[in-house]
Amino acid sequence: MQYRTFGRLDWRVSALGFGAMRLPVLGDEAKQIDAERATEMLHTAIDGGVNYVDTAYGYHGGKSEGFLGQALQGGYRQRVMLATKLPCWLVEKPDDFDRLLNEQLERLQVPQVDFYLFHALNGKAWPKLRDLKALDWAERAMADGRIGHLGFSFHDSLDVFQEIVDGYDGWTLAQIQYNYMDTDYQAGTQGLRYAAGKGLAVVVMEPIRGGMLARTPPAPILKLWDQAPVRRSPAEWALQWVWQQPEVSVVLSGMSTLEQVVENLSSAARSGPALLTVDDLALVDQVRDKYRELAPIPCTGCQYCLPCPSEVAIPRIFEFYNDAMMYNDLGPARLRYSWLKEEERASACEECGACEALCPQAIEIIEWLKKAGEVLGQQQ
Template sequence: MQYRRFGKLDWKVSALGFGAMRLPVIGGEYGKIDEPEATRMVRHAIDQGVNYVDTAYGYHDGNSEHVIGRILQDGYRQKVRLATKLPCWHVKTADDFDRLLNEQLEKLQTDTIDYYLLHSLGKDSWRKVHGLGVLDWAEGAIADGRIRYLGFSFHDDYDTFQEIVDAYDRWTFCQIQYNYMDIENQAGTKGLKYAASKGMAVVVMEPLLGGKLVNPPEAVQALWDTAVTKRSAADWALQWLWNQPEVSVVLSGMSAMEQVEQNLVSANASAAGLLDADELALIDRVRQTYSELCPIPCTGCQYCMPCPNDVNIPGNFAIYNEAVMYNNA
């Protein structure tokens, strides 16, 4: 396993982190985790050097934290640093901060959460929890030992991202959706570099765009086939992320042991600066090719909204565009 700096901390994180949002399930039911198989997968990843496990209050209909808590028994809790998230949408009053954290500690069977994130912050949710005093509360939870470090995960635009980063000088880390197709979406490359410039660790989620980059359409696969170094589409996407020194750890939500094994191979071969100029140019061409497959040139400007018939016009265009672009129509 390769290890990378985690912001300003005197600790190195495995290049690959285990995300517990897409654990194997039984009968296609999202809330019904196949616990024996999930245990085998997570513990195998840890045995191979993964030292960062990420879950959240709502994953798998609230069952992910329970299962991760059990998986990390038998000494595995001591081998990893554990991240989970405050579900900001469940916060109505300041009293909910303690209630939710204490419930999570119980579910996870631990006295301390190493990395605690304010989950899925955007403009409105940030202003809500900030107004309720979440930062002062979190400092108290750090002081009493229930959490060690505070961060946030993010889904909004760059300006909101910068506002949140600048609002507090003690953020340890952030978590952003980032991949070679999302360089200008949400926080994007600009946000990655801005957070890193502030000394924050950056955790990457959706490195494969929810799996959309794994099985490319023919036009994209033809480009990958021209590369001197042969890699799977998934490996190209992961190596593009690890190539950037500002990326601390890449989370993968793995649902099968085969995915764990493939991602471990990729992580073991990773390094900042690994890709050469020709390979980076190839990825640029792949991005352009995906973009050219987009059938509706909607920018999401919202000028067509609100629709008199209550249709989310740009949202529906986005769903259709993604289905065509990523071979999922």
């Protein structure tokens, strides 16, 4: 295992972190964690040098923390730093902070969690937490020993990210979505460097884009990978690209099989900011370009077409559809589409044409919405 610096802390983190969000389950129920297989995976990871474990209140329908509480018994807890997250969306009043943290500590069977993150901060959740004096509360919880260090995970635009980084001097870590496709998405490369430059440890989630860069790569992508002088799986290419960034502290992977744990441990052992050659990096650039070419709708996400009078979420629908086509994977796109409100879906379009007149890419929005709605609206 390779170990890397962790912001201002005098502690080195394993290059690979264990994300407890995609554990094997029995049947189709996310809540039914296959404890035997998942425990074997977790112990293999820790025995292989992993010293960072990430979970959250809501993972696996609320069962991930309880699973870890059990699986980290027998001395494993002492070998790792444990991170969990406050479900910001469940906080309505100041008393909720203590209630939720105490419940989490109980589930995890620990008196203290090493890293406590405000989960999925964005432009709406951050002001809400600030108004509820979340930072004052967190400082009290650090002082009384229930929280070791404070951080946040993030899903929004770069300017919101910078505002949050600058909004508190006491952050130890920031967790961002980052992979070779998302260099300009959400915090992106600029956010990564911004946070690291301010002394925060940057924890990376979705390094394989939730598995999309490895699950079923389309033939033109596989053809490109085949040109590489060093053979690597698509998963390893994605992970190594993230480890190549010196500002990254730890790369979380939500592994779902023991084989993936074993493969990712061996990738992590080879990892480092100088592993990929100039030619390797150029090949990754080609793969990124090829993926983008595979996106059928030339939507840039500029949002000039919004607001739609019927509230249709035009660019998000196009993003889901493009992702499904690019990554040859309908499942995640259909799931995200199902989370849209009824009025945000393609079927709510009344064909008024207002959006088409505003789109700088001259996209035939109405026709594409029909097609996307048909494909994404089907049951999985």
